[in-house]
Amino acid sequence: MIVMKFGGTSIGSAEQIRKATAIVRSRMGKGNPIVVVSALSGVTDALIALANGPQAGRHAEGKLDWIRERHYKVISDLGLKKGLIDKELSQLDKSASRINGPGDITPKVLDTIMSFGERMSSRIIAAHMAESGIPAAACDAYDAGMLTNSDFGNADILPGAYRLIRAALGKDGPDLHVVTGFIGKNGRGEITTLGRGGSDYTASIIGAAVGAERIEIWTDVDGIMTADPRIVKSARNVRLVSYAEASELAFIGAKVLHPKTILPAISKNIPVRILNTFNPSHRGTTIVRCIGNRKRIASIACKRRISVINIHTPKMFLMHGFLRRVFETFDMFGLSVDMVSTSEVNVSVTLDQRHDTRGLVKELEKIAEVEIKSNMAMVSVVGNGLAYRTDLLSRIFSTLSSVAVEMTSSSTSEINQSLVVKDGDADDAVRHLHKAFFGS
Ligand code: ASP
Numbered sequence: 001m002i003v004m005k006f007g008g009t010s011i012g013s014a015e016q017i018r019k020a021t022a023i024v025r026s027r028m029g030k031g032n033p034i035v036v037v038s039a040l041s042g043v044t045d046a047l048i049a050l051a052n053g054p055q056a057g058r059h060a061e062g063k064l065d066w067i068r069e070r071h072y073k074v075i076s077d078l079g080l081k082k083g084l085i086d087k088e089l090s091q092l093d094k095s096a097s098r099i100n101g102p103g104d105i106t107p108k109v110l111d112t113i114m115s116f117g118e119r120m121s122s123r124i125i126a127a128h129m130a131e132s133g134i135p136a137a138a139c140d141a142y143d144a145g146m147l148t149n150s151d152f153g154n155a156d157i158l159p160g161a162y163r164l165i166r167a168a169l170g171k172d173g174p175d176l177h178v179v180t181g182f183i184g185k186n187g188r189g190e191i192t193t194l195g196r197g198g199s200d201y202t203a204s205i206i207g208a209a210v211g212a213e214r215i216e217i218w219t220d221v222d223g224i225m226t227a228d229p230r231i232v233k234s235a236r237n238v239r240l241v242s243y244a245e246a247s248e249l250a251f252i253g254a255k256v257l258h259p260k261t262i263l264p265a266i267s268k269n270i271p272v273r274i275l276n277t278f279n280p281s282h283r284g285t286t287i288v289r290c291i292g293n294r295k296r297i298a299s300i301a302c303k304r305r306i307s308v309i310n311i312h313t314p315k316m317f318l319m320h321g322f323l324r325r326v327f328e329t330f331d332m333f334g335l336s337v338d339m340v341s342t343s344e345v346n347v348s349v350t351l352d353q354r355h356d357t358r359g360l361v362k363e364l365e366k367i368a369e370v371e372i373k374s375n376m377a378m379v380s381v382v383g384n385g386l387a388y389r390t391d392l393l394s395r396i397f398s399t400l401s402s403v404a405v406e407m408t409s410s411s412t413s414e415i416n417q418s419l420v421v422k423d424g425d426a427d428d429a430v431r432h433l434h435k436a437f438f439g440s
């Protein structure tokens with residue numbers, strides 16, 4: 001079996017849905033595809049805006065019209081029956097009408113509202129496939145065993161779910177399943193979501209559950225690139241990367257993959273391919289466990305809008321328990337840190353700038369001097385080669401000799417060297433590094 005996931009832009013219009021269908025057809029008979037779909041592009045954002053409408057003082061009704069028309073247009077362009085998603089639309093209307101003020105928008109309510117995007121797209125795509133001769137049926141992931149915890153908005157799969165999913169989807173049947181990405185249900189039967197971009201994760205969970213021979217992530221770019229092409233014009237596709245490299249890149253925010261996607265694939269050693277629906281003959285990127293002894297740099301990634309928190313205490317010298325106190329304080333405020341670097345008297349960490357750190361700083365000031373620097377960026381050089389070759393490390397630092405580097409850190413996997421620079425210097429840093437390692 002193979003799992004084929006199509007993202008929102010890959011199914012964003014009737015034309016795209018036809019292309020996606022042709023791609024699925026090309027795989028039939030060569031591995032029995034299970035299809036996983038995102039919501040049509042723009043729909044999840046619109047559903048969030050719909051839920052927040054009453055709070056923002058906007059008339060939510062306009063959003064519902066937009067969502068309805070967005071789907072009706074695709075349905076009519078595909079020549080399908082208009083009533084196809086009317087049940088979902090009226091349930092959505094009902095759920096949204098229960099929100100009368102900010103207090104009503106709980107993470108649980110938001111998850112139910114967000115779930116309609118995938119519930120509608122899966123029905124449209126299955127109907128179109130059926131019309132074009134592929135025996136397909138829409139399937140809500142929670143009816144196929146996608147059992148999660150109750151962490152609404154960022155739910156995770158429960159271990160028992162793998163067995164349930166295998167029982168539901170693991171046998172070749174007459175129908176090709178078009179499964180909703182992104183959504184699941186907890187043990188109480190309440191709808192949950194796996195975090196924004198979570199359809200990738202759905203695909204790899206299903207892939208691991210059924211023991212797929214391959215997971216294909218169909219998106220709108222040619223796979224993982226040597227750098228963000230908006231920053232580096234000459235950036236190019238990376239054909240083969242390891243699970244470890246891909247995870248580092250996804251966590252740094254390379255946007256091509258949901259960060260958790262690789263985990264289920266690793267557990268079953270399933271290759272993940274990132275492919276472009278807009279350029280289907282391109283080889284894309286293949287992610288596998290072992291890339292042999294390719295001692296090279298895979299990609300230069302960049303994460304914007306981060307803050308550096310410097311926690312300084314001369315008393316830390318030779319004192320034990322200090323780091324524990326520091327990280328307990330982060331934990332207390334539910335803040336997860338990206339990068340950490342320590343010296344005898346100093347701990348520096350980076351955080352996403354969007355987090356409110358006022359409480360954290362107040363608490364940390366009880367034990368140390370605290371300084372926050374915002375508008376910083378993390379530039380990361382990721383690649384298998386770093387684990388073996390110290391000359392690559394020195395090349396990184398000499399390349400950036402003209403840029404003020406605030407903080408540095410290597411990951412324990414030794415395949416990531418990250419540097420924090422001022423946000424305004426980040427593009428230049430990425431360009432210089434790209435030139436040094438990829439020649440342009
Ligand atoms: N539709 C969801 C989102 O926009 C999930 C996904 O696209 O993967 O975040």
Ligand code: MG
Nearest residue numbers: 007008197200
């Ligand atoms: Mg995505």
